[in-house]
Amino acid sequence: KRFAVQGEKWKHTNLTWSLKSDRRPSQLDPYATRSVLARALDVWEQASRLTFREINSDDADIVVSFAKRYHDDAYPFDGRGLILAHAFFPGTGRGGDAHFDDDELWLLHPKDDDEGTSLFAVAAHEFGHSLGLSHSSVKGALMFPWYQGIQPNFVLPEDDRNGIQQMYGPKVRKPWAKIPYYPVETPPPTTTTTTTTTTTTTRRPFYWNHHHNRHPNHRTDYTPFPRNRYPTYYPERTNPERPARPPYYPDRRHYNTTEEHPRRTNNHYPRPTPETTTQPTTYRPRYPQVNTEYPRYPRPNYPTDPRHDYPRRPYYPEKTTTVRPTPPPDKPDTCNTSYDAVALIRGELFIFKNRYHWRIGAQGRYPGYPMDISRMWSGLPRNFTHVDAVYERPDKKIAIFLGRELYLFDIQNLMPGYPKPLSQLGLPASLEKLDAAMVWGYNSKTYFYSGSVYWKYDEEEGRVEPDYPRDMSMWKGVGYNIDSVFRWKDGKTYFFKGKGFWKFNDLQMRVEHDKQLPSAQFWMGC
């Protein structure tokens, strides 16, 4: 351990940073510079609980500036000489700020034989000071005082990672799927349909999910110990459709009653005994027999999040033939649908599908949804079937795209002069519809997406910018014909397609994980 934790550290982990407006680099493109600085911060974000967000203000926690010689602090630069930059430890005022010597020859994309200094390498080092790390004497460490250049596929060295994690803790990875998802078999629903308007009640499909959404090794009884050394025992499967389960432990004895083995209480099913194993045992579902001896489910006395793996009452199929009117045919199934549009409006999440929408606030999904969209926005045409894109404009108006038209609402009232054709926004007259629209958290600009191209829209002018459309491949990993996109409260961008979504890394301009994640679990709390 050679890293040096200096002492001061930030009390909060969601830090802000900005490039000082009056102290920009004289030889570099500010946009590209900000992109390199953001990547340098991302080095520390990937290794700790810290998050960095760029704001356009000199009140940010970390203010980056380029200056020459003497520049209002006790550490004047020396022209194109020894000193490249310096930074201040965390604190108020100029605490956390990083100053770069503008006389130096900075490179944004250094090649091996280039003469000059990699801005990314020096910035990553200086931001280490801004976070509270001093110099390290480990050669190769990022916090080594002398400039060492940087490898293209740079990974934060161990010494620096230990230092930053000692101060701010390691990065917390979201446990995307805690409960392994088992495909359940559902026999074809035995419904007798009559007229389309009302159909008779259908028995809820009979789930054969023996695990009740739980890992097979999860014990349902609470005999405290000894925890059985083997995973839960599966009955011999002779059901032809079902593939055989993994081989069972040959030395397990078959107990056909609990008397032989008093401690076993989860005797869920008649075990096959030698005399019965000659003819194939009939495939019987396992009904968990309620174990009356122990408190089966210690009820947590605090509100539990249904998505966590809390013991839940097993599912007794015969008890749930509740009479429930079948919803009209186009009403979407909350936990098994794609989305037409997703938008964050007044801090709440609105998800649109067909003529319906859901509303999700801080407490989760509002009851009584999905609800007809026209109940909320009555200015929409009577006979619309679905919306194409929705987003909340920076001026808090709500823009709803329907086919070739834009409907602008001030909360629930249609603004005068709307609906407007898309061509009035500078979009091509041949454009049939938009797929998605959002205000991008990275630069607070509005983007429209359709098919394989996207436009950048200038809210002030009310028109798309001239050198657009551009190809969607710019948003690596997302592909064409997306369903929707929006910026969530965490400032990150989420693209939706089908029943899944991607989280987008704005700095690297690519999706964070190539595989889509199921939208229902994450956004609808299914």
Place this chain on the structure above:
Amino acid sequence: APLRSRYEHRAHSHVRSYLETFGYLRKGHPEVGNLQIGDVQAHEDDFKIAIKTLQEFGGIPVTGEIDEATANLLKQKRCGRPDREIGDEENGRRR
């Protein structure tokens, strides 16, 4: 004490200012003229210790002399923050 050559004195003062800038030597040393013999010796020791610390931090052979490796290290571009916050040891601030 034998007078130093002008060049040596200038190189010495350049190295000294480097050591002071990056926290290896305490800034603001008293003028050599009114130093007592004992002080001159302690002064030399400080300087040698500072050189050794710098060599150890920079990962080069620790000799206490300004040899070629040290001279190269002194020419290398680096961060402007001091390597050692003077006074850490005294007030025991956590490193």
